[in-house]
Amino acid sequence: MSGTETVRMSLEAMATLLAPAHPDVVEQVLHAHDDPEGYVRTHADQLGERCIHEPVAELAWIALVDALFDHQLLAEFDWKEDPQEIRAQLSMLASRPSVDPWVLFEADEMSLPTHEFLTACGRHHRDVGAALAVLDIESDCYPVVCLRAAQVDELTELAGRAGYTARGLGS
Secondary structure, three states: OOHHHHHHHHHHHHHHHHOOOOHHHHHHHHHHHHOHHHHHHHOHHHHHOOOOOOOOOOHHHHHHHHHHHHOOOEEEEEOOOOHHHHHHHHHOOOOOOOOOHHHHOOHHHHHOOHHHHHHHHHHHHHHOOEEEEEEEOOOOEEEEEEEEHHHHHHHHHHHHHHOOEEEEOOO
């Protein structure tokens, strides 16, 4: 199997893993991989917000992040985000756990800096059988997905095979 086929299969598997009820996420990611120029033309406005105006090496990875965001399966946080805003956005994810991890938080955790707060969020999500993972887009933000704790290793492995980085928070 060629490197391009491995990357394509890994991207498809990640999109399916993170958005099983949304086959259009897979289609969007594969469009970015298979036809980068066409993808940039089709999604010029959304990509323009990221200052992407022509195909870039990580286009399919960005397409995955954007497609997951569009389906409320990903929240994207600035490097200096307020913990209350993080909590609000994570609580709105369609993939959030059915058991509320927020009851496990202590008052002093609500004043942690962004990275430390996200790590605490990851720990508490694991306590209820869920997990948070960052899809690293090499920027000063944190694109965060929520999935079953048992799926984090699969996600990180698939991301690595595709040439990208996904890492669990709070593990």
